[in-house]
Amino acid sequence: MGAEAGKEFGTRNVLQSGFVVNERASSAVADAVDAEPPRQELGAAELRTLYRTEAQAKRRKEARPGLWIAVVIYVLFSVSDLLLIPDVAALTITARFAVGLTALLVLEAQLRRGAATDWLDVTCAAAIIFGYIGWLCPASMGANKESVAYYMVFGTIFMMSANLFFTFRFKVSIITSTIILCILYVVNYFLPATLIYKMVFGTFYVSCFTFTSYVNWKLNEERYNVFLNALEAKIQHKEATERGKALLRLSRTDPLTGLENRRAIDEKLRDYWNDWQKLGHGFAAILIDVDFFKKFNDCYGHQEGDRCLIQVADALSDLIKQHDGSIGRYGGEEFIVLARMDKKGEVADLAEAICRTIENLAIAHELRRDGISIVTASVGAAFTRKQTAAKLEKIIHEADRALYLAKASGRNCARLFDPTDPQSSDESENLAALLKIAIGQDLVSLVYQPIQDVASGGFEAVEALMRLKMLDGTLVPPSLFIPVAERTGAILELGRWAIRTVCAELLAQDHVRVVSVNVSPIQLKTPGFATSVATILGETGVTGNRLAFEITEGLEMEMHSDILRCISDLKLLGIRIWLDDFGTGFAGLSWLRLIDFDTVKIDRSFLHDCGTPKGMAMLQDIIALVRNRGHKILVEGVETEEQMVLMRQFGIDKVQGFHVGRPAPAANFQTKRAIQKRPFTVLKSA
Structure with a gap:
């Protein structure tokens, strides 16, 4: 059965998936999204191991409620003892309570100590066997042997209990049912009854054993198939989730630099703004423009231009991480930084650090005409402050005006928006x-x-x-x-x-x-x-x-x-x-x-x-x-x-x-x- 199920699972091609997105090259990301996720087939032995692991967890979870229900029903059958074997009912009822209580105490102790699942199965199986023996012994002492003989038929209930109340492994279930069958045959042999009685009930016991064993086999097979289907559905769900995450990353990531793109930054800007409005958490918006980048492209080519932007992006990303901020590419050679801070000095220091970080890269730029032969950047910064009719777009607009002043001031410098400066303030x-x-x-x-x-x-x-x-x-x-x-x-x-x-x-x-x-x-x-x-x-x-x-x-x-x-x-x-x-x-x-x-x-x-x-x-x-x-x-x-x-x-x-x-x-x-x-x-x- 296990080999056939493993073969069936193999034909279904149930696999684990992987999904890797190259956040720097857009073509690689697109290829990864378009292509089917790679799968690695699991063998029958691996599936069996995985199934046993999952089945153990399920059996462990169901052991306690199964045994409690079985014990309750076992004790409730005391009523039938009073009706059918009243002369020994006190003994059988005592036996029922003793066996049931002992089984529950042992199981609870095992659960508290974290015993292995197989030992929990042994305890539950033993409860079934000893429950039958514990009831059978005093019941057989009854004076009305004919009633006792017919009452023995109830032993088949214990045979079926292995499947009614528990999810035993097939081997444990067969062993439990076989022990009950043997006990029934021994009792049937020694009962003072006619040969016809013994043959009829012996055949009945074998039929019950065969039926319960078949049902148990089918149940285990069905559990395995349910496991396979659930595993396949889980893997497919994981693939779909990872594909969705990859597409989401693609939609929010700049394909060249790997930074967040304008869409992602706009979303974060709204989050920052909402926190500022509701909680008073101030933040700075900083625009960065690489100086004379068009000339850099004209001089060194677009591939070198891309490498330049990647170097700038990596350096800025490392810097901004230290300030727990966000950085994105706002378009072309322009970047944007969002960082939580509300002190003017902190914003100015960060803006200046951005300038110096790019300057320290010392990327050659020989075609400049301002006496500088390396790549630099102009930086414009704005920060939240108390003002009337404040709007989300205003802080970006203020940063843009500060950036314009930085360019007009000679570039390779940082300017902080100053509401009192007529060049950058609302007066303009x-x-x-x-x-x-x-x-x-x-x-x-x-x-x-x-x-x-x-x-x-x-x-x-x-x-x-x-x-x-x-x-x-x-x-x-x-x-x-x-x-x-x-x-x-x-x-x-x-x-x-x-x-x-x-x-x-x-x-x-x-x-x-x-x-x-x-x-x-x-x-x-x-x-x-x-x-x-x-x-x-x-x-x-x-x-x-x-x-x-x-x-x-x-x-x-x-x-x-x-x-x-x-x-x-x-x-x-x-x-x-x-x-x-x-x-x-x-x-x-x-x-x-x-x-x-x-x-x-x-x-x-x-x-x-x-x-x-x-x-x-x-x-x-x-x-x-x-x-x-x-x-x-x-x-x-x-x-x-x-x-x-x-x-x-x-x-x-x-x-x-x-x-x-x-x-x-x-x-x-x-x-x-x-x-x-x-x-x-x-x-x-x-």
């Missing part, structure tokens, strides 16, 4: 809303600062400068609203408006010869910018050589093909390209090499430092460098006659500053002839 949100309506509400305007030709002293050009006022008329400094305009994209519409206004106010009526307009790198990166400028020139009837676009060097001014192509298209329109604030950024020399600028504007700080020999030498070196490249030179910040004399001595082409003229509205320049007669007197008074 008010400015963003104001910029959306600025043009329509006439809140934005232009003023113009004159530029003088040093050699002739004539009026060379003007620079258009944007001004913004609030609804109550309060002026907003450009240092506040320009970064917000760039961050929100409002600079695109403002830039087009500025170019159109310059053409309409001054150039179309030939009030001035050239107007320079500051152009953001974001505008140069925008597809179709040169086309939109050409459209404005066509609509206003202004030729391109009347416009100059000032481009400020800096970290945001990356030398990729889109910007270079846009500058080339603008020069084809005749527009002059000036490099603004030369010397303050990081890309000046590279831009001088790549682009043929019409004019290079040297930042005012170099002129103001001329009071020292070192500062004077620095200015002369910069002038010599630019002059050797063949560009015209414009120096900003000329505020005194002494500085003007110095510019003449150095042979500077153009100057700009309060000594030349202060910014003034367009009306001051719209009478060209009057301005030419007194070019700067009117402007200074303005």
Whole structure:
């Protein structure tokens, strides 16, 4: 029976399963999910061992209730003793109570001591045998031998008890039933009865034994089959559970780095937020952006880029584990960290540690243009604080604004969101809303600062400068609203408006010869910018050589093909390209090499430092460098006659500053002839 059942189980291919997910390679994970889980077949001997182990547990569990029920029924049959053998009923009843109580006490003692299951089976089987013997001996002493002879038939009940009340192994059940059968035959042999009686009841006893043995065999076989089916169902359930867990991990895991993906992080963010709202457990949200990662990919290839992200992810993961936080990949080269903390100092320290951890990896990045030759990251952090109308998305938005400031501050640094800082606080949100309506509400305007030709002293050009006022008329400094305009994209519409206004106010009526307009790198990166400028020139009837676009060097001014192509298209329109604030950024020399600028504007700080020999030498070196490249030179910040004399001595082409003229509205320049007669007197008074 065991071999056949084992063969049946083998044909069912009941197996153990394994499921391994490679959390780093998405293809491996997908293959593991799509493929059938590998199975390892269990042999008949292994199945038998497993079945016996499980059967022992079941027999152990059922031994106590089985014996208690059997003893109770055994004792209740005392009523039949009183009716059928009243003369010895006292003895049989005493025997019943003695055997039953002894069996229960022995079993309870064994259970308390943790006896083996086989010994519990022996105790229960012995209770059946001695229960029959203990009742049989006093019962056979009864005076009415005929009643006793018929009463002996009840012995078959003890034969069947092995299957009624217990789940013995087949061997134990057969041995128990056989002992009862032998006792019945011995009693049947010695009873004073006819041969026919003995033959009939002897046949009856054998029939009962055969029937109970067959039933016992079938029950054991059925138990084994139930075990096999349950085992198969359990394994299938385990496979389905593991497959579900693997799919869940896949849906929540970034396939490249093995970190949590945006979906998983968003779920954790909600959990953190709920704990903050309900329990007051503060937390920090930290955004991490790998600096100049596009250039890294362009330089080393996408495979090395992937390796770089994996190294960064592993290093950050080790760091964040120390703070019991969560880290995930938020997209591209951006990561996010969530950590429970509510002290400003702790958040700042963690943000700075993140910066230094990535820097200490020392991953080579030779194509950077900021003087650093390794991979670094910019970090923006925000933390929970008491505020009105707080929303879940707000803390991420604040971290993003802090990250923007970190990039604007030179990258490879960490910035913590400060609600009192107008660059990052809610005030910038008010400015963003104001910029959306600025043009329509006439809140934005232009003023113009004159530029003088040093050699002739004539009026060379003007620079258009944007001004913004609030609804109550309060002026907003450009240092506040320009970064917000760039961050929100409002600079695109403002830039087009500025170019159109310059053409309409001054150039179309030939009030001035050239107007320079500051152009953001974001505008140069925008597809179709040169086309939109050409459209404005066509609509206003202004030729391109009347416009100059000032481009400020800096970290945001990356030398990729889109910007270079846009500058080339603008020069084809005749527009002059000036490099603004030369010397303050990081890309000046590279831009001088790549682009043929019409004019290079040297930042005012170099002129103001001329009071020292070192500062004077620095200015002369910069002038010599630019002059050797063949560009015209414009120096900003000329505020005194002494500085003007110095510019003449150095042979500077153009100057700009309060000594030349202060910014003034367009009306001051719209009478060209009057301005030419007194070019700067009117402007200074303005």
